Amino acid sequence: MGARLYVIPASHPATTAELMLRHKGIAYKRTDLLPVVSKGVVRLAGFPGITVPALKIDGSKVQGSRQIARELERLRPEPPLFPADPELRAAVEEAERFGDEELQHPLRQLLWWAVKRDKEPLRSYSEGAHIGIPIGLAMATAAPIIALSARFNEADDEHARRALEALPGLLDRVDEWIAAGVLNGDPLNAADFQIATSIGLAMTMDDLRPAIESRPAASLAKRVVPDYPGHAPAVLPPEWLAPLRGDPETSPR
Ligand SMILES: N[C@@H](CCC(=O)N[C@@H](CS)C(=O)NCC(=O)O)C(=O)O
Numbered sequence: 001m002g003a004r005l006y007v008i009p010a011s012h013p014a015t016t017a018e019l020m021l022r023h024k025g026i027a028y029k030r031t032d033l034l035p036v037v038s039k040g041v042v043r044l045a046g047f048p049g050i051t052v053p054a055l056k057i058d059g060s061k062v063q064g065s066r067q068i069a070r071e072l073e074r075l076r077p078e079p080p081l082f083p084a085d086p087e088l089r090a091a092v093e094e095a096e097r098f099g100d101e102e103l104q105h106p107l108r109q110l111l112w113w114a115v116k117r118d119k120e121p122l123r124s125y126s127e128g129a130h131i132g133i134p135i136g137l138a139m140a141t142a143a144p145i146i147a148l149s150a151r152f153n154e155a156d157d158e159h160a161r162r163a164l165e166a167l168p169g170l171l172d173r174v175d176e177w178i179a180a181g182v183l184n185g186d187p188l189n190a191a192d193f194q195i196a197t198s199i200g201l202a203m204t205m206d207d208l209r210p211a212i213e214s215r216p217a218a219s220l221a222k223r224v225v226p227d228y229p230g231h232a233p234a235v236l237p238p239e240w241l242a243p244l245r246g247d248p249e250t251s252p253r
Pocket of ligand 1: 036
């Protein structure tokens, strides 16, 4: 089974796809792309959309982490990504949908906001990647990519503050699913791979890690993505972090 996965290094949904390929024991080649450039490359490669992960497998093209989960399950049912029990499967699918539609994007916005403020950490997110040009050159020419990515992802002050306000509630939901046995059980499922990468990415940010590390969500991330690449030193205004400390009333707009 020939497989090629298009990724942006340290992209959380792309890491999800990679983990699921490994879970299935499917050998694959990886094409590492710079953000923004990735959009043109995946279109040129024949995909209908502009995002990663994008997977060519067995002659078909599949884009999107949830779509990839289903295609892998169809092509190679064992070991499964979804539980056989219908009730548990429905819960796993809801957690997976939440991970894709609700959890991924605020973290993407917070990371781009931080990188917009200080681009240097971007280097650490590309560790081990093969982006086709030396990392020094990529860093020297990163400013337009950062500006476009921040705009494309609406990583402005307003959205960053909204993301921080939402984060405790999002983490609570992950912890609840872990307590209910939907996440972090045995074997790992598609929702584990979907959600753990977002938590792993969040924990690379010094601003966010203290609010996560003592939670069950952190155990899931440490189990599934113990070596998530990248490190972003604290850069968010401390008053914006009030919701993470549990004192939203001290955070007036
Ligand atoms: N929800 C989609 C999200 C895909 C997505 O937005 N991927 C980002 C990377 S995390 C992307 O390709 N962005 C284009 C860019 O940064 O230029 C999924 O799970 O596949």
